[in-house]
Amino acid sequence: MGFTFCPCRKCWGSKLDPEAQRIHDAVKKQLTRDREIYRNKMKxxxxxxxxxxxxxxxxxxxxxxxxxYSDGERRQFVVLIRRNLLDAIQTLIHAMDQLNIQYQDDANASLAQKIRSLSPTDSVFDQDTANKTEQLWRDEGIQQAYDRRREFVLSDSAKFFLDQAAAIGTDDFLPDDHCIMRMRVATTGIVEYPAHYRGMDLLxxxxxxxxxxxxxxxxxxxxxxxxxxxxxxxxxxxxxxxxxxxxxxxxxxxxxxxxxxxxxxxxxxxxxxxxxxxxxxxxxxxxxxxxxxxxxxxxxxxxxxxxxxxxxxxxxxxxxxxxxxxxxxxxxxxxxxxxxxxxxxxxxxxxxxxxxxxxxxxxxxxxxxxxx
Structure with a gap:
């Protein structure tokens, strides 16, 4: 049968032998230390x-x-934002097929096939690709698909990025805070961010x-x-x-x-x-x-x-x-x-x-x- 130690003096009487007193003091000290530690931390x-x-x-x-965010960090986000942009236009191209919507400009149909063939992991998203994306985005057929977006899954930030496709494709593009807020990267695992406020450590x-x-x-x-x-x-x-x-x-x-x-x-x-x-x-x-x-x-x-x-x-x-x-x-x-x-x-x-x-x-x- 196990023994459970209680630091309360009532359970031991008015006096403790030296060893029991030592244990009592150690437990009480640890409890006080734990309270102080967690008192200053909030998860x-x-x-x-x-x-x-x-x-x-x-x-x-x-x-x-x-x-x-430093300029270096912002430059690292460029690749992710361009992937968001490419995913948005490719989703709309696919929706055109599913919803049986025709392109207003026949030339945009062949242009869409070129954009569709690009891999999201391609490191090349140059100005030419950005301009083609912007041209497709202006097509009336693509706009009709966008208006029916509740019928398929499209990122909430699609329009935000597609409206500035040409700018995102420039060599000197550097995302501002608004772009970073809109950038979509699926969270995997556990991400922690520590902060401090009024003497409290926040996690x-x-x-x-x-x-x-x-x-x-x-x-x-x-x-x-x-x-x-x-x-x-x-x-x-x-x-x-x-x-x-x-x-x-x-x-x-x-x-x-x-x-x-x-x-x-x-x-x-x-x-x-x-x-x-x-x-x-x-x-x-x-x-x-x-x-x-x-x-x-x-x-x-x-x-x-x-x-x-x-x-x-x-x-x-x-x-x-x-x-x-x-x-x-x-x-x-x-x-x-x-x-x-x-x-x-x-x-x-x-x-x-x-x-x-x-x-x-x-x-x-x-x-x-x-x-x-």
Missing amino acids: ILLLGAGEAGKSTILKQIQMIHGRQ FVDVGGQRTERRKWIHAFDNVSSLFFVASLSDYDQMVVEAAGKNRMEESVNLFDTVLRTPYFRSSTIILFLNKMDLLEEKIPHSRLEEHFPEYKPNLPGSGESDYERARKFIKSLYTDVFAGARLAGRDEDSSLYSHFTCATDRSCVERVYYNIRDDILNRALGDYAVG
């Missing part, structure tokens, strides 16, 4: 489904904490959101003070890349439910980032939410509420209802959920939200490790 974990915008939010937080941890990456999440679950869950508001009419026929928003809500019921996070503060509100506002007039979520009731004329505002509230309720259900199923009663509507590519928006929550979660962490 913030970013979770969410793929393409939700977690990594973009982390890049914004890095810049808020003073992160600056932000980002993990890949794709299904194939989620098996690695368990390695980042220990000692999490706060959880940032990022969900895309614009995913209601899109399908999961790894699972044909699975709605991306349903996938995100189910993932949120699973995370909330994980024992590691039963007492963690949950910050819900309802991201891509700009894309939702752009999309909602053309793609009806009720076609994908029949329980959603469109805005009634004369109610004074726009379809966009009503859609935001409905999508938020999908997640808050899940949180309420998780509480009934065993989450700590004092656990909290804070939700914020965000646009991860908008620095001022992320700053405003981050400043609102940073002091709150910091004060909670200090309270949790208060030394009596």
